[in-house]
Amino acid sequence: MAKAVSLSLAVLLLLSTLAGCLSNEYKQFINYDIDEAIQYWQQYDEHQYEKRTPPTSQSVEIADNLVNNDEIFLLRYWDSYVYDEDNLNWTEDPYDDETWVFYFHSLRMVSFLMNAYELTNDTVYIEKAQWFIESWMEHNPNPYNHSGTRFAWGDHSTANRIITLTYFWDYYRDSPLFDEEFANEFLNMLNNHGIFTAQDKNYSWGINHGIYQDRALMQLAVLFPVFESSEEWLGISISRLSLHLNEDVTLTGVHKEHSTSYHYLVMGLFMSISKFANHYGISIEELDSTIYKMQEYLVLLSKADGTTPLIGDSTATNLMGIDESQIINEHLLYLISDGDRGEKIEQDSGVYEDAGVALFKNDWDVSPAIYFALFNRFHMVTKHKQCDDLSFVLTYQDTDYFVDSGKYNYDERDPYRILMRSVFAHNTIAVGDESYDIEDSNNIGTTAIEHYGITSEYSYVKASHTMYDGVKISRTVIFFDEGAVYFHDQIESDENHKYTQIFNIGQDVIIDDSNQNNVILSSMIDNSSLTLTQLNTISEFESYSGSNDPVRGWQSTTFNEVTPITTLNFLLEGNNVAFETVINLGLEIVDVDNFQDSGTNVYVITFDDNRTERIEIG
Template identity: 25%
Template sequence: MSGSTETKEKDWIEFDIKEPHNQEDVFKGDVSNISEGMIYYFPTTNEIDEEHVQQSDLMLSGKLKLSNSHPEVETILPPDWENNLTGSQNWLFILHSLRWLEIPLNAYRYTKNEKYLTFINSVIESWIEGNNPRKETSEMAWRDHPTSYRLRFFVYYRSVYTKIENFDESFDRKLLLSIYQHMLYHNDQDNFHMKSNHSLEMIGAILSASHHYKNVFKRADEFFSLSVKLLTEYLNLNFSEKGYHFEQSPGYHWYVLKRLILINDYLDHYNISVGTIVDLIPKILRANRMLMKPDFTFQTIGDTQKIDMKNQLRFEPKETSFILTDFEVCEESGYAIFRDDQSLTVFRCNNFIGSHGHSDFLSFTHYSHETDWFIDSGYYTYNKDEHREYFTSSFAHNTVIINGKSGKPNDKKTELVFNNHNDYVKAGRYLDSGTHERSFQKVAESDYIINDIIRLNERGKVEQLFHIHPSISIKSISKNVIELENQDGVTCYVTQLNTIGTWEVIKGQEEPYIQGWYSEKFNKKVPTFTLKYVANDKESYLLKTFIHFSSCPLMDETV
């Protein structure tokens, strides 16, 4: 990506907030001459109550709980910024984002007790002193995502802090100069990874901060112009023509959509026009609904948690109307969607991995009868460990493993084929060991036939995987039929129509390899059944699988 000159690109590192002679070109006016009004993304909640006070008092006593996904730790606050007390990269990210300081800020908003502001000041001052970018700092101190959170919080916090009667002008000066340093960071295009939602967070942060301080900082207009340019570039790079996001996780599709709506509201509030965002948001809203189950939650595809999506309705303009089709294929983003008022099936039909995508090419998920039946195993953690490796691999998805190897995002894909009768799609990949093509055909309301055609260069082993939701019970009916039953007594039969292998069932296994786990919430996993149909010692295979919802199984080998 093109950027400014080398000197400009790294001026955020060189900038020294302690040296007055380095600040002469920073300000153009009175520091109180700010653009009052809306601040992007803050306040994050207006529901302040006694709970914030209780949480803050625990924090002030040295009990730090950064989020509901992480344990409480006892530590001296302000913390040691390089000490990862939990071993979690996500915990360290939240620590450096300083977004946990929203809790004592809300306690102040609720009580007007300035002890909470004194505490926040001490933490901010400690962070500034302990994380000079010219020195060795924590890996999360100056990363894109925590830095954008911190900038937004600093801008909002200063708007609250400077309204108290006797605020500390020396601290305020330091905070203001740190805000400027953060803006310089956001003006360095080397810090943007434009195919990641982190860049959108950065764009929103610098767009609002530069507009907020347009009468204070000499370079504010320059920062704002860059943010608008990058916003347009981000939108062009990260969405398909139909509005599907390329990060390959419906949960992040929603995450990005919320931020875009907030940015658009901000722009609209100040009568700032960025045409691309206005045109794209309705498409994204529709795509979001296409990926939503009838119960208004997402399937756990990629890095997606179970989220109640009813809140999306409040983002949809009243005049918005969607045409939601029964069948839609978007090759660019890799979704083939079969849906109606009672069911949703998503087949992954393109082979690439976005920032939050998994090795799930040719996998599928299925919801019907108010039940998740065939699931993506979820994501569990962002730590780079054996569990993250499993949850993102083909072994955690409903696809075919060939010779014990997970699929790769750079495997060349075969031609995508689908018909206009809303019932058939076929995709495939070329492997070092041969080819694998999978066709997925809807034959009844919730019934499907899956054909896996595998041609190998030499004899090999194939393992067809089906990951079942923990609420489902299973039992073997015959050598080729497995029965699934939900809690309401609805039955689904998985039938192998060419009996060339054997069924195996794995649940909650850690050794000799990880298999049979499900995660619908961050840092939480539960055992679940993985059905594995295994066939050996052939050069070519036709696995013909019938997924059939009925009161009785199909026992013969023809459909």
């Protein structure tokens, strides 16, 4: 069957060329010197390249289900799709989900088959992998002639496909199934992938998709010097990557796509490129220094359990899974080795002013762990940005008390996705009943960290934004290491508005809101508790839990899944209003007197033992 498909594909390519159907961008069929193509691979005892899926204990089972039962498994978020081999035409979308289609056209199933072949050396797997590749080639010969979905020749899917096709070639070239005719067709198709990815019009500037393209084009250029443009492609990939290093990451090492998960993902991309470049003697300026700073940020970002918070389009990432051989930052090495290697960071609280991030921790070695993080930044318009400016998360001991929404999925029509990106899924301030526009590039630069400080007993940050037209919202936070957090939310406007102070409470928390000015929160998983106290009079109080009208009180920690949580809303109305709110966790703030002295904001804070603390900000 593979031979028949191969022959029909060659005829199709020839007819398309003769008819002038192929654009001049995609050259006529080339008869490559197959021995030359293979010879380069034989120069190395071991090659270094990325794999979209690593071989695991499940690889053979996934591949067997594909070979024997026609079950295409892509990711755990979807059931396996049973396809009809005689009718597969690459228009399939069984779950009405673009993300599934993206992975389908990335040929993720081929990667699983290659995992199984790598583990077992059973040719049934590589034969099936070849069948899928030939089928895809037949229905998607070039960007101007494909199966009709934008993912056939999309920026990201094409880059992923290059990675998987490289994996296939490494094992196919020495396999008993090697066929020179198919190898030639395969190389022509791979060359078209390089032509497509090298063109500026197909490149994703300023977002992580472009880095996937850089990695793929670099890998293609180095491992396939048989292609005429390989040296040019290498130069293009390095040049573009340098732009990402300089423009997509702040000077302090924080990725700008507004997501903790995407910071981790992009850092991983940079690390894999660095590993590849070092193996083949390629020099890329600033790559390792950027990785070092991005790893340093993770040390401060991490919670006590070694995970990162859900900020922006994120899922919880466990830093303990990072391969130590990839770590170049001594503080991250100390963290993930549990102090066996590396060096302990001197100060694990910090404010990244250029990134709009404040991270405060008490001394976890001597006190129950308190983790506080505030985010206030709008670097770029990206699908991963959410309306989370001035939002915070707080974890006490093992319990996530105040949580962020997660991402749910990427279907912007889905009501849960709309909620996850809205202001109402974050611990911040809403004006009226609307979110602000995160698709408006005019809002870039309207967020600011105005003041901050870190001492041995407390830390503070004042941040603001003007995302809502005609409204300035400022949030001052004072974090006491002994166990209290004070919020001063000031809203200024020339017009009357309804303002909502929003708190999203984690799913492992019991809520007693019988006294709405003094809400008691207790953990279901440890012995901790805290109080959420309003120091000023509130005009109205709302509570939602798993509500669908309106859609409120949901969190997504797993792709395509939502879990009900509780959202507490405190409301005020007017032109210029202020919320003063306290979270007491062991230490109890009973009163705060705030005033200005010669342009400086002064806070005199009184605790339940009559002790006072005067803090000047600004």
